[in-house]
Amino acid sequence: MDSQLPGSWHAQLSGELAATYFAQLATFVDEERRTGTVYPAERDVFRAFRETPFEAVRVVLLGQDPYHGPGQAHGLCFSVPAGVALPPSVRNMFKELASELGSAPATSGDLGAWAKRGVLMLNTVLTVRDGEAGSHQKQGWERFTDAAILALSRRTKPVVFALWGKPAAQKRKLVDEQRHRVVTAAHPSPLSAHRGFLGTQPFAAISQALVELGEPPIDFRL
Numbered sequence: 001m002d003s004q005l006p007g008s009w010h011a012q013l014s015g016e017l018a019a020t021y022f023a024q025l026a027t028f029v030d031e032e033r034r035t036g037t038v039y040p041a042e043r044d045v046f047r048a049f050r051e052t053p054f055e056a057v058r059v060v061l062l063g064q065d066p067y068h069g070p071g072q073a074h075g076l077c078f079s080v081p082a083g084v085a086l087p088p089s090v091r092n093m094f095k096e097l098a099s100e101l102g103s104a105p106a107t108s109g110d111l112g113a114w115a116k117r118g119v120l121m122l123n124t125v126l127t128v129r130d131g132e133a134g135s136h137q138k139q140g141w142e143r144f145t146d147a148a149i150l151a152l153s154r155r156t157k158p159v160v161f162a163l164w165g166k167p168a169a170q171k172r173k174l175v176d177e178q179r180h181r182v183v184t185a186a187h188p189s190p191l192s193a194h195r196g197f198l199g200t201q202p203f204a205a206i207s208q209a210l211v212e213l214g215e216p217p218i219d220f221r222l
Contacts, residue, residue: 001026004046008054012151016144025140029127037130039066040073047075048122049148051115057152058118059206059218060161062168065137068128076121078188079111092188096198097220106222113222122148124167149174158213162206164188164197181209 005013016022029045032038040047063077067087072080078090086094086109094105115121124145129135152159153176161180163169165187172182183205186196207217 001029001042001045004043004050006046006050006053009046009049009148012054013144013147016147021140021143025144028139029136032127032129032136038127038136039068039070039130040075040127044073044075045126048077048115048120051076051112052118052120054151054155055157056118057120057159058210058215060120060122060149060152060159061114062161062163062171063121063123064167065125065128065133066123068131068133068135070130073128074110075126076111076115077123079121080109082108082110084109088190089188089193092190092193092198096188096193096201097203099199100201100203101221103221108222111222114218114220117218119218120152124171146171146174153180155179158215160206160209160213162202164202165192181213183209 005017010017029038033042061077066073066075067080071084072087074081078093080087080090090109098105111121122145125137125141126145127136127141149171153174156179159180161171161175161182162185163172163182164185168187169184175182183202185200185202185205186192188197203220210217
């Protein structure tokens with residue numbers, strides 16, 4: 001599984017890949033695939049790292065688990081392949097973004113364009129069993145993705161960490177805020193979007209933080 005991690009990230013996370021816990025994690029995921037259905041497909045487990053190399057990261061957007069329904073997860077947090085019905089959180093993200101941009105909401109849930117513009121779209125757990133949210137939590141993925149966040153936190157070139165919702169906000173302790181910026185918001189899910197996401201310009205906050213760091217803003221148009 002580690003052979004799929006692209007070179008720039010492999011160099012940063014080689015210690016994790018060589019650790020006992022990661023070997024155990026790989027064995028667990030392999031067994032899960034052997035006995036059932038796991039999302040995303042094996043080729044997409046490290047897609048977020050492949051689409052946004054270490055040195056290209058400008059923004060980190062954190063999710064939790066991959067989607068656990070057929071055809072949804074493809075390795076980028078929040079994102080679904082083109083043609084797949086928009087999940088509720090993505091509908092709210094597009095509603096807010098359209099309000100900020102003064103445009104019609106996007107219709108495709110594929111957020112790969114953001115990844116190519118420097119947004120690391122990272123779930124904190126990278127695999128999940130079909131139909132069972134949270135089924136691959138506490139197997140080692142959290143340690144691995146924490147290590148990725150810490151690697152970015154040690155980087156000299158600044159990064160904006162967009163932490164939406166309480167689970168993401170807990171990762172704030174990993175970020176060197178003398179060097180980088182953290183912007184928080186409520187999670188865009190229907191349960192919380194009206195309590196600090198919709199109407200609060202979370203996308204503009206990310207771009208403003210980049211500008212304050214001397215970096216160009218992100219083009220969030222899709």
